Amino acid sequence: MITLIDYKAGNLTSVRKAFTHLGQESVVTDDPGQVRDAQALVLPGVGHFVTCERLVSSGVREAVLEAIARGVPFLGICVGMQWQFAGSTESPETQGLGLFEGPCERFQTTLKVPHVGWNQICRTAEGENSRLLRGVASESFVYFTHSYRAPVVDGVSAVTTYGETFASAVERDNVFGVQFHPEKSGDTGLRILQNFCDYAAEYSAKRSAR
């Protein structure tokens, strides 16, 4: 069972639909208690970083951190990945999870911003053994739509270039993040979500065995 965190910003339908397509049950919640007890957590995201403020004030941030510490698989998508970093200059007062170093910043490029469309993800050396990207060829195309981007720091498993090189996927232990939208990235995206489901199933099996 995948728990999708609803923070009243945007649209969860597409992500949920993709999990349904993969035969994975999901539930949507904004309750910190349900988040704490989840078997697998997904934080989808579209929109402004300030919407993450709601996760802090509602107590969901603390619940997510507790779940992660217990080993619960956690996937952040788009702003959901950015929230795994320390913060974002889009809303400097909004506290991120601080799992990866540095703030997210607006693109510094003469190209059009937002970065909208299909672009390639390239594995980093660290991403060679990525669980999330297993079976996904380097330079696969995925769909992006964002104006802020995360820095290339420890834990980055794939990067993408749009005027500058930025983090398009992160991974550390049970924490996974993607800047792009796997639910909108065709077969490549479905493969990534399936990899997350597989990891989550292993975790659930281990947990019930204990």
Added chain:
Amino acid sequence: MSTGITKRIIACLDVTKGRVVKGVQFVDLIDAGDPAELAHLHATSGADEIVLLDITATSDARPILIDVVRRTARQLFVPFTVGGGVRSLDDASALFDAGADKISINSAAIKEPGIITEIAERFGSQAVIVAIDAKRKVGAAVSAENTVPAEVYLAGGRIATGRDTVEWAREAESRGAGEILLTSMDCDGTRAGFDCPLTAAVATAVSIPVIASGGAGSGDHFVDVFKAGCADAALAASIFHFGIHDVRELKAQLQREGIPVRLPC
């Protein structure tokens, strides 16, 4: 090493009464098939996005057919835009709930531009496309600011607004639109090529992506609209429905011409 963002090929389904149709210059509609089937077919053959437009919702003064949207979205895992007859935040919410990733607004945005901001604030700018149906103004004054005078039309090209296309595109961006879908009424359905000068005028006037529409008839037309027209994406309907072009074949041509596209698809 990554080459950067690719140019998008968007397959458009013009829908009325639950069926995909195609007309020439917005009239003389003929049946082209089932929306869900065609959307899936285009996505499989390499379309980067699917747009479904309910072309008679506004003129019939009725809401978009939500069931068609839900059915089409179910097996679609590329970006899916829905437009036609979106008049309020509630209309938009219902479409997102049915599986749309973006909504396209046209007439309502002209009549009540505040709706752009309202939807963008709730669902994010990336979810809001402002569609502009434009017709060249013959004999209008050309200025440095605006080299391609064209008038904005609404209600599926039925009503002239007196608004200038470039100026309206700029306003739409400032109000929170995430993309502009620019349809040339002069070129639509002619298969004689996109309006490249108008597309370039809009694409260079705004910093958000511009999707060119109207006039696609051959692979060369797409090359032109990406090069001369500075378009970020190009949309076509009829040439795909009747199998004249496969998206894969089109993309192979674009790649040969040095235009970055998503391959293999």
